[in-house]
Amino acid sequence: MKNLFRIFNLAIIKEYYRQNAVFIFAVMMFAFGFLRAIEHITFIKNALKLPSLLSFVFLAWALHGLKVTLFTLRLLESKQNEFLYHARLFSPIKRFLAFCLLQLSLIQLTFLYSLAMIKFGIEEKRWLEVGYIITINIVLIVAGAFIYEYRIQRPNAEQVRSRPMQKLFARFLTPPYLFFVRYLFSKQPVLLLLTKLFCCLVLMGICNLYPTDDYDERLLALGGLFVSAGHTVFCQQYFYFENRFLLIAKNLPLSHMQRLLNYLLAYSILLIPEIIVLARNLPDNVSYIFMVLLILFILSMIFLNHHVHYINNVSNDAFMQRLFFAGILFLLLIMFKIPVILMALVNFSIAAFVFRKHYYLSEFNP
Amino acid sequence: MLSIKNFLKSYNNHKILEVQDLQIPEGIHWFKGINGSGKSTLFRSIAGILPYQGQILFNNLDCRKDVVAYRLLVNLSEAEPLYPDYLSAYDLLKFITEAKKAPVDQLNTLAESLGVNKYWKSPIGTYSSGMQKKISLLSAFLGTPKLIMLDEPLITIDDRSVQIVYELVKDYYENRGVSFLLSSHQDFRFEKLAIKNMYLVQNQAVTQQ
Incomplete structure (x- = not known):
């Protein structure tokens, strides 16, 4: 034994x-x-x-x-x-x-x-x-x-x-930006469910807390920060999935923009439950424009988190430390009322820069 | 055609392969070496899948600088392909076809000749290793490449498919001017293919025979 x-x-x-x-x-x-x-x-x-x-x-x-x-x-x-x-x-x-x-x-x-x-x-x-x-x-x-x-x-x-869902999906052509989404449904359903449950509950809690006191939009931005942190495990899974099952994609003549767009679409689709929860629970005195900006902020945080995985030789410990300090930094930026759209733009820019610099140099070390 | 200079590939500070200067002309070339000698690592590096130190140029296009133009010309079929088992080969091949800007009907023609179209709409998880291998081989012929690398092309596939692969290689080389790098520890049938050079991959180096 x-x-x-x-x-x-x-x-x-x-x-x-x-x-x-x-x-x-x-x-x-x-x-x-x-x-x-x-x-x-x-x-x-x-x-x-x-x-x-x-x-x-x-x-x-x-x-x-x-x-x-x-x-x-x-x-x-x-x-x-x-x-x-x-x-x-x-x-x-x-x-x-x-x-x-x-x-x-x-x-x-x-x-x-x-x-x-x-x-x-x-x-x-x-x-x-x-x-x-x-x-x-x-x-x-x-x-x-x-x-x-x-x-x-x-x-x-x-x-x-039997795999009725797989048989159903097989009848339709799966576009490449859905490859990872289907991976989560097929291989990590519990992770997907728990992460979505956690993120949606956080957003519902924050939205319901908002009218109880004299809060401003920073509270919603903090909720967005927690939601994006909750998606860290998806970013790790995406990196694993790409390197394990779709390594051939690196041999494909796709421009940086096409690749970035695929990631953006995949994560946007994964954020649909949060978008619905936010739209349904948005406090009365918060505009829908802010909601859109907040979603962009969440997406940008996840996007940045995804792309830093392409930097080689970062141990799990070092990665978690960086994640923790980045979280603290964004917490402070939110508290100092830095507009979420500004943070989103900076995040997207850094993510694109890291991707251009590190994508073809990155290596998966399980 | 293919120029490899100051190439070094290591894993965790352990040297796998080092090539000072290797110029490979057009034609069909055979890379021979025992298991673990570094053939697949070399092919994957040339395909732009693995990072490396040094420089790899194909027709003066840099693997890391001219990322799109280079990858339109260089295709790879992996020795032991691993694909997402919940996708169908059709999902995957359509993606590769579009990315490689393959001519219309090329995918259908290749799928028909290799017999892939009989099962390509089922999830990959239901395929045998030979069926998966044929997907990998097919993908390497998509688009308008000028260099195709076939890593262990003859393993796990049946005799009929071996014949088709030989014919495809011959056709692409003679009629489309495509060069090939083939790796195998088995002997190829020389009468079928005009092997130009043979390279031996051993002791962390590549030497022409």
Whole structure:
């Protein structure tokens, strides 16, 4: 079993944490940067007392469990991981235990938090709630293991699930600016859903907060900043997608302008939910012109974030540091009432400059 | 035709290939070398896919400066192509056709001759490796290139397709003046193709045989 788990560790667990470094960083920043220890303790104690809040926590864990399960299934589908089907040659018990360990390793983010909740649950003598927390963890682990077992017994992906959406899409010609959008729908549906959910909720929250006090348009611009930061993971996925599956595009005689336009169209399409949410929830005394400028600002931030990925030799740590300081800089610029359209124009210009300078020199180092 | 000067390709400070000065004339050329010798890296660099140190010129067009004009003339078929499996080959080939400014009906003609049109509207994920390879080979013949690089063109495809590839290479060379760089660790059938030069890629260098 040790060897089997070692293979899972190298092929799946490491890959998951590598690809989701930004997501985990964002969660950690929110959980331990934005919230203080005392707030966590209050939250946990309330969750242990209120079944509705505890259900909400379980729902979040279940969504996270679904995310890691879908990620593993996606890896199992890829041709380069076909060797993992050799796991079937191990005894069912060893295999099942290895799958349980695999799932446990992947849900560490929620599992470790659940340990803290169990600790407080024991202190507060909330035995029933502690039981629920232990049960949900066991369910998440065992359910994941059963799903992987089911999948590993069916090596041909086409046997496992039909793909009605793919068949439908295949009837129409996909323009190149939709290649990445379809990648997200096909390969990262949970990421797409969670990111869109997060960004739309942020915008709804900001729009509803606006009329409650004497706020000005800077509050909406701050919301835009959070939304664009939420799209960082898409920028990383785009860079990965291009270098992994569409490397041949670098051999195509497309001008810089054509390439930039493709990126712009792809991200504009991805921003449609936010545009709808903003248009429907826009505060009464905010003009639609400002809304358009705000959307351009969000688009420009994402655009800049995308293009800085073409700069070589920037480690993940260094990238996150730069992202953090850039966020602080834009926060200050917004607070000093710098017009969003001015920031958008500067962002677009820098992005185009970085692209021209680095695109053909960039290299993907997984 | 193709000029490579002071070329150096490294990964993580590990030298893969170094070429001081290599002038390749028009014609069909065969690059031979064992697995991992750097053939694909060289081809990908010439195609403008991989960054490198040095200078690569094709008909005096610089790979990095004349990005559009250069790429209209230089095409590549990869050894082991990897495409998005949820797209159809038709989606991908239409994109390449448009980008390469291929003449009308060229795509259909090539697809028909290689038998790609029988399956090209299904998602790529349902293809065998040979079917994917044929997509890659087809894409290299699109447009009006003057240099086509076929990296391991004969692997994974059936005998009938091998014959078609030979005929396409011959036709493009004799009737359209297209030069070819072919890489393989297998022997090509010399009677079928007029191989002009053979280059050996080994010990991180390229030498003419």
